Amino acid sequence: MGRKILAVDDSKTMRDMVAFTLKGAGFDVLIAEDGQHALSVLGGDMVDCIITDINMPNLDGIGLIKALRSNPAHRATPILVLTTESDQTKKSEGRNAGATGWIVKPFSPDKLLATVNKVC
Numbered sequence: 001m002g003r004k005i006l007a008v009d010d011s012k013t014m015r016d017m018v019a020f021t022l023k024g025a026g027f028d029v030l031i032a033e034d035g036q037h038a039l040s041v042l043g044g045d046m047v048d049c050i051i052t053d054i055n056m057p058n059l060d061g062i063g064l065i066k067a068l069r070s071n072p073a074h075r076a077t078p079i080l081v082l083t084t085e086s087d088q089t090k091k092s093e094g095r096n097a098g099a100t101g102w103i104v105k106p107f108s109p110d111k112l113l114a115t116v117n118k119v120c
Contacts, residue, residue: 002025002026002027002028003027003028003048003049003120004027004028004029004030004045004046004047004048005022005027005028005029005030005047005048005049005050005051005116005120006029006030006031006032006038006041006042006047006049006050006051007019007022007029007030007031007032007051007052008031008032008033008034008035008037008038008050008051008052008053008056008061008064009033009052009053009056009082010033010034010053010055010056010057011053014053014082014105015031015033018051018082018112019031021109021112021113022112022113022116025113025116027116030042030045030047033056034056034057034058034059034060035052035056035058035059035060035061035063035064035067036058036059037058038050038052038059038064039059039064039067039068042074044073046073046077047077048077048078048120049077049078049079049080049116049119049120050068050074050077050078050079050080051079051080051081051082051116052064052065052079052080052081052082053081053082053083054081054083054085054090054094055083055084055085061081061083061094062093062094062097065079065081065094065097065098065099066097066098068098069097069098078100078101078119078120079098079099079100080099080100080101080102080103080115080116080119081094081099081101081102081103082103082105082107082112083102083103083104083105084104084105085104086104100119101115101119103115
């Protein structure tokens with residue numbers, strides 16, 4: 001079994017594209033619709049990497065990153081932000097919350113895989 005990644009996005013199309021790209025490269029992919037769902041999907045599981053959107057209902061990406069970083073089990077887990085947000089303020093907010101990297105949508109599958117392979 002490959003490395004395990006949690007992909008979090010409120011867009012089904014985006015979740016499907018990310019999952020398709022990662023599964024094609026041999027990753028085991030868990031899916032969540034928003035930050036709240038991501039926390040329940042993770043439960044006590046460990047993953048090798050988390051990819052999250054920022055703008056989502058219930059619990060946004062920044063809130064998810066903060067929640068994950070406050071949990072000792074996920075303090076060192078790489079977290080990539082995959083979002084339409086390219087604003088420097090948002091990027092700083094993500095970095096301050098504990099994001100490992102930032103990819104702006106639309107993404108190229110090759111760039112996503114290169115980044116995931118680098119940080120995970």
